[in-house]
Amino acid sequence: MQICLRRFPGYIFVLLLSVISAPLHAALDIEIFGGGAAQIPIAIVPFAAEERLSQSITPVVSADLQRSGLFRLVDPGGLRPHEPIEVSFPDWMNRGASALVIGSTTALPGGQVAVRVRLMDVAKQAELAVYAETVPAEQLRAAAHRIADLIYEKLTGDVGVFSTRIAYVVKQGKKYSLQVADADGFNAQPVIEYTEPIISPTWSPDGSRLAYVSFENKKPVVYVQTLATRARKAVANFRGSNSAPAWSPDGKKLAVVLSLMGGSQIFLVNADGSGLQRLSQSAGIDTEPSFSPDGQSIIFTSDRGGSPQIYRMAVTGRASGTAERLTFEGSYNVSPHYSPDGKSFVFVHRNGDRFNVATQDLATRQVQLLTNSQFDESPSFAPNGKIILYASEVRGRGILSAVSSDGKTRQQLSTQAGDIREPAWGPLRRLQ
């Protein structure tokens, strides 16, 4: 339950930080609720000539940083420096900014845009980072996310996740649509649409494929789909039910849950559907596997002890009934996912008639309850381990929520129409 105020202590803020009004073409609306995290005061000066571009950069950078809950935006007022020589540091100190971002944009022939950015430490009056890139005008949002990642990394020491993508399912009427969007909810693209349910999407470690469960054949079947080509393949379509896919960290195998041999048990299958191998062996339900980052073990939900609880077992070459029980508080602990560093896991804990998101440290066993809403489901970590994305409900409608892993900042993502559920955060994007 400890809050760690390592950097920039002393900026304790507010219940409602802001409501970002998303442009009309945004698929998701995002609201942010902050609650006392240490926040870095940062001033972001609109870049030179960016108002002439099809997409301004600094509003995207500002929204990214603010959404993280770790930054407070300082109004630059009328100050418009674009080059270091134009910066008067005392002015920014007076405004309470500890970091300053300035930059410029230059439209080039052929629809290219040159972007230059500088991040300054106001107290030290020093440059922390310089960044320049030339991008096609239609990729200005992506460039802005990279700039936000750079600023986040320089000022917090953690990897930024603003350039990542999320996957989720939208249910509208009788239609189910598996969609992929940027982490800020923009550029939502349908991956596949059906009139039968789709659940449990999960990203391959390299971000090129999604595994998910579709009911298009009147029963659950596990598919893997390549995003670039849209090619899809049933990788677990055995007699009975097939569900709960989880990628091994090397992307070569999937843990899946099959009723093929009775009950619901965990199996391993190659990502092309070959090489079926049983992993768990119990008389109860074993489901919802999640691989440890080193691939050596899985955590999963099992009711072998009478109530659904979270267990850990080694991944070896053969089926095993041996597993270590990890959760002991309460009678319903389900849906575990390892943190990216493998030191903790996130799960859903039933608390009376509420279902809430919690984390548990694997070494100390300490549990931290992160949410207090009614029906929270399907939590998973952002690839930097700092944010947990989960499904929730507001007035009977499914929404996506995210909570910082210290529980201090929450945000909500919703669609104008329909239920949104089953979120999964994609991996970090590899640099090209």
Next chain:
Amino acid sequence: MKKILSVLFISVLSACASKTPQPSADVEDRSAGARTGMETPRSGEGEPSLNPLTDPNNILSRRSVYFDFDSYVVKDEYKSLVVAHAQYLRDNSNAKAMVQGNTDERGSREYNLALGQRRSDAVKYVMTLSGARESQVESVSLGEEKPRATGHDEASWAENRRADIRYQGDY
């Protein structure tokens, strides 16, 4: 009496089956199952219709087995229904059935999928004990994904704690 009736039905059905590999396209199983799901067991009398699986006067038209909260025990009141389907499969060796388990909406989707599987497995188990061959019955789960009742109250949840017996052509 029941035995005589079922023999009669089988002869009618096998005549149908020889014409087409699948039951007729206008089978209305879902509504029949929904309508009769809550009724008390029928006596089984009535004129034999073309298809005993959909004749509302035939016990075989009843397809839904309801379960108590957090339970997968096939209750006594549904045993005769399940046994009737088992005997139908025994007497129609080419027929195949799928049992779909369902749960209410509370809790993890994947864990509910496993709970629904337990319900369909339980129904399948009774069927295989009562004459159906294992290969004739596939038990699967729809978890909480296909609720018949869409409310968020106990009545809806009870309606969704259910397994449905379906035959090729009507799912």
